[in-house]
Amino acid sequence: MADVSGKGVPAALFMALSRTVLRANSLVPRSAREAVSEANILIAEDAKSGMFVTLFYAVADPGKKTLTYVNAGGHNPPLLFRAGGGRPTGGLKGTGIILGGVMPEADYGEETLHLESGDLVLFYTDGVTEAINPPGEEQFGGETRLIETVTGCLDRPAAEIVERIRDAVVAFSGDEPQFDDLTLMVLRVV
16 A cells, blocks of 8 residues: 655556556565665655655564564554444554655664454545535544544444445535545455
8 A cells, every 4th residue: 555745647657657666576586674675765766856655564474363564664554343342442553764855875673463263454545534524624534433433333344344435425515526545455364
């Protein structure tokens, strides 16, 4: 899950480059940290415009029930809802700086989270939490409204949770034009 600085065609092209580089690096067997570090070196070579990417890169191992991740640049940390709990246990913290920006040789940390059956991880971009209402004055409410929406449907299938979040954002925004992408993904542990 990633977000690029800027808007329009230049930002879209920079995201396409970043996505391609990261996907190519993920095909080579290596750690999440190594894949992101190598991608950063390559992306930084083309980051002449001052653009950068925040990224949450994760590798799920269903057999071990682990999620190994790198959170570069403070990308919106996914929310972890533990089985049987209502509120999330907190976001998955940052482990490194932005990609393509200031430090091509940056070192990225890597965290491994142990998951249990029934846990839910919600990945999202700031287009969800920063959606604007029709007067254009109020945001969706950061994580607060997002968490309330998810806790109201934790027992539902992953696709329905995504749909309910999207519906809540659309209802909140009304006729206000969307200014940022809305990207959501739910990981439900079985």
